Amino acid sequence: MYYKFDVVIVGAGGAGLMAAMQLPNASVAVLSKVYPTRSHTGAAQGGVAAALGNQEEDHWKWHMYDTVKGGDYLVDQPAAEILAREAIDAVYELEHRGLPFNRTEDGRIDQRRFGGHTRNYGEAPVRRACYAADRTGHMILQTMYQSAIKNQVRFFNEFLVLDLLLNDGQACGVVALEIRTGEIHTFHAKAVLFATGGYGRAWGVTSNAFACMGDGMAIAYRRGIPLQDMEMYQFHPTGIYKVGVLLSEAARGEGGKLLNGKGEYFMERYMPTLKDLAPRDIVSRCMIQEIKEGRGVEGKDYLYLDVRHLGEKVITEKLPDITDFARNYLGVEPITEPVPVQPTAHYAMGGIPTDVDARVVIDPQWTPLPGFYAAGEVACVSVHGANRLGTNSLVDLIVFGRRAGKRMAKFIAENSHAPLPPEPEDFARKLVNTLYSSTGAESAARVRSTLQNEMDERVFVERDDSGLRHALDTLDGLQEVFQRVQLQDKGKTFNTEMVEAIELGFLLECAEATIHGALARTESRGAHYRTDYEKRDDVNWLKHTLAYKGTKTHDVRLDYKDVQLIDDPIFKPKERKY
Amino acid sequence: MNILMRIKRYNPEKESKPYWDEFRVEADPIDRLLDALNTVKWTMDGTLTYRRSCAHGVCGSDAMRINGLNRLACKVLVRDVGNKVTIEPMLGFPVIKDLVVDMDPFFDKYKSVKPYLITYDSEPGTERLQSPAERARYDEGTKCILCGACTGSCPSVWGNPDWVGPASIVNAHRFIFDSRDQGGAERLGILGQRNGVWRCRTIFNCADACPRGIPVTDLIEQVKRAIVYGDTMGE
Numbered sequence: 162m163y164y165k166f167d168v169v170i171v172g173a174g175g176a177g178l179m180a181a182m183q184l185p186n187a188s189v190a191v192l193s194k195v196y197p198t199r200s201h202t203g204a205a206q207g208g209v210a211a212a213l214g215n216q217e218e219d220h221w222k223w224h225m226y227d228t229v230k231g232g233d234y235l236v237d238q239p240a241a242e243i244l245a246r247e248a249i250d251a252v253y254e255l256e257h258r259g260l261p262f263n264r265t266e267d268g269r270i271d272q273r274r275f276g277g278h279t280r281n282y283g284e285a286p287v288r289r290a291c292y293a294a295d296r297t298g299h300m301i302l303q304t305m306y307q308s309a310i311k312n313q314v315r316f317f318n319e320f321l322v323l324d325l326l327l328n329d330g331q332a333c334g335v336v337a338l339e340i341r342t343g344e345i346h347t348f349h350a351k352a353v354l355f356a357t358g359g360y361g362r363a364w365g366v367t368s369n370a371f372a373c374m375g376d377g378m379a380i381a382y383r384r385g386i387p388l389q390d391m392e393m394y395q396f397h398p399t400g401i402y403k404v405g406v407l408l409s410e411a412a413r414g415e416g417g418k419l420l421n422g423k424g425e426y427f428m429e430r431y432m433p434t435l436k437d438l439a440p441r442d443i444v445s446r447c448m449i450q451e452i453k454e455g456r457g458v459e460g461k462d463y464l465y466l467d468v469r470h471l472g473e474k475v476i477t478e479k480l481p482d483i484t485d486f487a488r489n490y491l492g493v494e495p496i497t498e499p500v501p502v503q504p505t506a507h508y509a510m511g512g513i514p515t516d517v518d519a520r521v522v523i524d525p526q527w528t529p530l531p532g533f534y535a536a537g538e539v540a541c542v543s544v545h546g547a548n549r550l551g552t553n554s555l556v557d558l559i560v561f562g563r564r565a566g567k568r569m570a571k572f573i574a575e576n577s578h579a580p581l582p583p584e585p586e587d588f589a590r591k592l593v594n595t596l597y598s599s600t601g602a603e604s605a606a607r608v609r610s611t612l613q614n615e616m617d618e619r620v621f622v623e624r625d626d627s628g629l630r631h632a633l634d635t636l637d638g639l640q641e642v643f644q645r646v647q648l649q650d651k652g653k654t655f656n657t658e659m660v661e662a663i664e665l666g667f668l669l670e671c672a673e674a675t676i677h678g679a680l681a682r683t684e685s686r687g688a689h690y691r692t693d694y695e696k697r698d699d700v701n702w703l704k705h706t707l708a709y710k711g712t713k714t715h716d717v718r719l720d721y722k723d724v725q726l727i728d729d730p731i732f733k734p735k736e737r738k739y
Numbered sequence: 740m741n742i743l744m745r746i747k748r749y750n751p752e753k754e755s756k757p758y759w760d761e762f763r764v765e766a767d768p769i770d771r772l773l774d775a776l777n778t779v780k781w782t783m784d785g786t787l788t789y790r791r792s793c794a795h796g797v798c799g800s801d802a803m804r805i806n807g808l809n810r811l812a813c814k815v816l817v818r819d820v821g822n823k824v825t826i827e828p829m830l831g832f833p834v835i836k837d838l839v840v841d842m843d844p845f846f847d848k849y850k851s852v853k854p855y856l857i858t859y860d861s862e863p864g865t866e867r868l869q870s871p872a873e874r875a876r877y878d879e880g881t882k883c884i885l886c887g888a889c890t891g892s893c894p895s896v897w898g899n900p901d902w903v904g905p906a907s908i909v910n911a912h913r914f915i916f917d918s919r920d921q922g923g924a925e926r927l928g929i930l931g932q933r934n935g936v937w938r939c940r941t942i943f944n945c946a947d948a949c950p951r952g953i954p955v956t957d958l959i960e961q962v963k964r965a966i967v968y969g970d971t972m973g974e
Contacts, residue, residue: 204798261878299884485796490771606781655839
């Protein structure tokens with residue numbers, strides 16, 4: 162079928178819904194491959210940062226500083242300023258839309274500590290994270306969906322987007338597979354927003370949902386749009402051992418500590434000021450160090466998260482969900498026992514490059530691609546640089562989702578629909594038909610698990626040249642095997658085997674850009690730690706990676722873009738200490 | 740351990756009615772039942788169809804009938820179900836394929852109770868104030884993930900597909916008892932009608948099925964009392 166809208170938003174998580182809310186007078190379609198309330202925003206736990214100062218003195222500039230330093234100075238500083246300034250208003254907007262924040266005794270939004278968030282430029286932890294128990298993301302997603310119902314937003318649920326339509330250098334729509342019927346549809350639009358989230362399923366031990374397969378990034382990448390800083394991937398310190406289900410940093414914000422196999426609270430040894438509340442890249446690296454030096458629990462590759470000393474009341478009232486996860490998936494009682502955890506694939510700092518209005522920019526000169534926008538984890542603004550601070554993902558969604566919506570409102574008022582390219586559905590139909598007709602006898606599940614094992618082994622907290630080259634070889638092989646993936650399900654109705662195979666194709670593209678970027682970046686910065694290049698190198702590497710897909714398989718072109726700094730001595734890159 | 744999975748299958752392109760299929764799967768006792776379903780799909784039968792996303796009980800995708808009770812496949816562990824497990828789509832929903840049911844009617848009912856904050860006053864420059872006690876008053880309902888497990892376990896829903904059902908009432912409760920909301924009377928008007936709260940027969944299946952531990956039946960009773968006594972703030 163052919164549909165025509167002013168705006169098509171792909172993805173119904175926090176960013177997509179926030180954008181949709183800014184377009185009350187436009188015709189908007191929100192396409193989601195799941196029901197909107199299943200989006201992965203709902204899994205975020207601990208909080209959303211904003212310098213409200215409800216609990217103690219705080220300033221947006223302190224938040225900005227923490228964001229820039231936390232990102233190991235790969236952050237575009239004007240974007241970090243917008244993030245920290247507008248977070249305040251955006252959190253009030255959520256409250257006005259009904260979000261049930263926890264409250265202080267005087268009825269204001271309660272705030273708690275979180276990793277890397279400090280007072281007065283690094284002095285001590287500050288209470289900045291606004292929260293709703295340990296289900297803040299769930300409440301943002303529910304609240305935004307409820308607002309969307311109120312505003313009668315038009316949803317296309319369980320539509321998997323397969324292609325971005327471009328014509329003459331301008332975005333003009335998307336092509337999507339309706340999962341329930343197997344039909345292919347064209348959505349013609351003046352403006353397209355990708356808010357499709359991340360690609361954490363490229364790793365085996367991950368906090369990410371099955372849906373996090375890098376759809377938007379891969380679709381853009383295939384259409385010649387670069388992916389930025391993909392080597393900057395965050396491993397969260399406290400995923401449940403082997404399972405990857407996340408135990409929020411809020412546990413440490415409330416006073417929880419990491420414990421090694423010898424019963425030592427080891428973070429105080431590495432980071433004397435912030436200890437367990439140092440940024441995630443640092444904590445994960447310290448954990449790997451403890452494990453390498455034989456101080457994992459029983460000499461194995463995991464450690465403990467200890468919240469026992471917080472007492473039953475705090476655990477039950479402020480951390481109910483993660484307590485439930487530990488009980489359910491490990492049979493461990495956090496009130497009386499420490500919980501086995503390990504660094505877990507969690508968040509893409511990189512993604513589709515955009516400016517601060519969520520406009521996709523496609524080269525080192527910041528040239529926009531008219532009509533194409535991206536916001537949330539799929540995008541790279543870049544406010545997270547080389548390492549995102551806890552709670553800043555939700556801030557990113559609401560601040561830049563909102564800016565995307567406002568910018569698109571302006572764009573659609575000034576522009577008409579660009580014509581569709583000839584045969585707009587060709588690429589998508591070929592993708593689907595190739596999978597239907599393949600007789601190659603290869604299994605998508607096997608390709609996926611091989612990729613995940615390789616990423617877990619060699620594209621993890623620590624990397625080096627030989628490991629990354631090995632990963633690249635493995636990936637090359639997998640891309641070739643992927644061409645021969647065959648489906649058992651040849652039907653049209655709700656063919657999830659088809660969906661999984663298409664998503665695997667997306668995942669391989671994201672892994673390709675990640676490994677190439679990591680191999681080329683011969684320094685250690687933020688989440689990208691090279692054991693063969695252990696120092697940050699601002700002379701050569703204070704720049705963003707742009708990975709472009711070549712015309713042939715394995716053919717990736719890398720380019721680089723300067724980091725945007727502001728003229729203020731406080732924000733001048735310096736060594737990161739906590 | 741080795742488990743026998745009996746799964747109710749239905750593909751509208753091939754079958755006129757559902758049938759039972761069986762798979763033997765090797766699984767760890769602490770695997771999620773979802774992991775066992777994935778083993779079937781990824782190594783034995785790629786046509787097996789079900790929804791899943793977060794895999795840890797917060798997105799609400801994989802509610803299904805497991806050994807006769809509605810559960811999330813990602814919250815039930817293999818050791819909890821034993822060596823033999825029976826899996827069916829939830830009752831009370833039209834089946835699309837295998838374990839996938841049509842959730843559209845469920846969401847339509849949810850929308851019918853106005854599940855969003857209604858206010859007529861202008862917004863303050865900062866947050867609206869709400870005391871911790873006022874916030875606690877509607878906490879339970881905010882946990883709902885709209886998985887449908889309660890609604891699909893309710894005999895009153897099975898008997899009358901037009902009934903609004905427990906999940907919608909939980910979400911109405913969440914706003915009716917929110918001190919910031921001014922739409923309580925509208926919602927109580929909707930829920931006081933023929934297909935509103937009164938079709939609830941306090942069977943408690945819903946509360947038992949809820950993977951989030953929401954005392955669903957109790958919340959429904961509170962809404963009933965609010966309709967009868969006009970009391971929305973008291974306990």
